Amino acid sequence: MAGAAVTEFSSSSTSRGTSVRYTPVPGEEPLRVGRPLVVAIDGPSGSGKSSVSKEVARRLRVAYLDTGAMYRAVTWDCLDRGLDLTDSALVEAAARALDLELSTSADHESVAVRGHDVTAEIREPRISQSVSAVATNLGVRNELIRRQRALIAVHGRRMVVEGRDITTVVARDAEVRLLLTASEEARMRRRGIQLGGTQTAEDLHQQVIERDLKDSTVASFSQAADGVYTVDSSDLDFEETVEAVLAVVHAAVAAPQAGH
Numbered sequence: 446m447a448g449a450a451v452t453e454f455s456s457s458s459t460s461r462g463t464s465v466r467y468t469p470v471p472g473e474e475p476l477r478v479g480r481p482l483v484v485a486i487d488g489p490s491g492s493g494k495s496s497v498s499k500e501v502a503r504r505l506r507v508a509y510l511d512t513g514a515m516y517r518a519v520t521w522d523c524l525d526r527g528l529d530l531t532d533s534a535l536v537e538a539a540a541r542a543l544d545l546e547l548s549t550s551a552d553h554e555s556v557a558v559r560g561h562d563v564t565a566e567i568r569e570p571r572i573s574q575s576v577s578a579v580a581t582n583l584g585v586r587n588e589l590i591r592r593q594r595a596l597i598a599v600h601g602r603r604m605v606v607e608g609r610d611i612t613t614v615v616a617r618d619a620e621v622r623l624l625l626t627a628s629e630e631a632r633m634r635r636r637g638i639q640l641g642g643t644q645t646a647e648d649l650h651q652q653v654i655e656r657d658l659k660d661s662t663v664a665s666f667s668q669a670a671d672g673v674y675t676v677d678s679s680d681l682d683f684e685e686t687v688e689a690v691l692a693v694v695h696a697a698v699a700a701p702q703a704g705h
């Protein structure tokens with residue numbers, strides 16, 4: 446039914462931001478293949494960016510870019526080669542030379558550095574503990590931002606991109622810009638479950654809250670910038686969060702100037 450762009454919304458504003466419910470209608474047009482659709486998602490650690498963004502990309506049938514995986518891959522490479530992470534020139538050079546293969550499919554997670562499959566290793570606590578030292582290196586950021594923009598272009602600007610500076614730096618021109626938040630308590634609880642209950646409360650505080658503190662010195666992801674929607678997932682389950690994000694996508698595409 447080409448041309449029939451029927452979209453149903455109901456929305457309500459709370460002190461936490463805007464919550465929008467969306468009822469998909471078969472055959473609707475605003476998200477049709479061929480139109481640029483960059484969905485930029487930022488948020489703090491454990492807010493659900495990676496898992497939610499991946500599912501949103503699947504449902505929108507667009508590519509998916511986990512920019513945090515790129516910072517983790519640089520960290521893995523530096524540690525593997527025994528580099529001193531405080532030597533900023535060396536670490537920047539490593540980022541520029543990084544031989545990285547990263548899946549941009551939401552259905553297949555894979556990260557390889559110099560041909561080594563590091564998909565699982567980059568998620569280990571030892572990388573989470575060191576990655577901020579790499580992510581706060583401005584030379585590394587410039588290089589990875591350049592690569593991220595190139596990847597968005599290569600995918601015809603149809604991609605969900607998630608990280609810390611996507612709405613504010615990497616893809617300020619995205620069709621949809623969204624901050625995914627959750628309370629500190631919810632984020633630490635989720636990370637604890639995700640790591641199979643292997644971490645102490647102190648470990649979780651370090652990997653979630655303290656890492657955010659360090660990362661927030663170079664990227665702003667605790668407050669939504671102008672025109673950026675907010676979804677607070679503290680009291681939502683995974684499916685409800687995915688639906689809330691999809692509702693924002695549809696609202697933003699239907700009314701591009703609406704902001705949040």
Ligand SMILES: Nc1ncnc2c1ncn2[C@@H]1O[C@H](COP(=O)(O)OP(=O)(O)OP(=O)(O)O)[C@@H](O)[C@H]1O
Pocket residue numbers: 488489490491492493494495496497513635636638639678681682683684686
């Ligand atoms: N709304 C939700 N309710 C409950 N659990 C959730 C929700 N959203 C995500 N999760 C779970 O929380 C965990 C952390 O999510 P995820 O790894 O996507 O967070 P993240 O923001 O990408 O974190 P980081 O930036 O540290 O990588 C995952 O196990 C995920 O399945």
Ligand SMILES: Nc1ccn([C@H]2C[C@H](O)[C@@H](COP(=O)(O)O)O2)c(=O)n1
Pocket residue numbers: 490512513514516517576577580607608609610611656660664
């Ligand atoms: N656009 C981005 C993405 C990630 N980072 C930093 C912040 C994290 O410490 C690290 C790993 O990210 P995660 O996998 O936990 O999402 O990379 C950043 O600075 N900018």
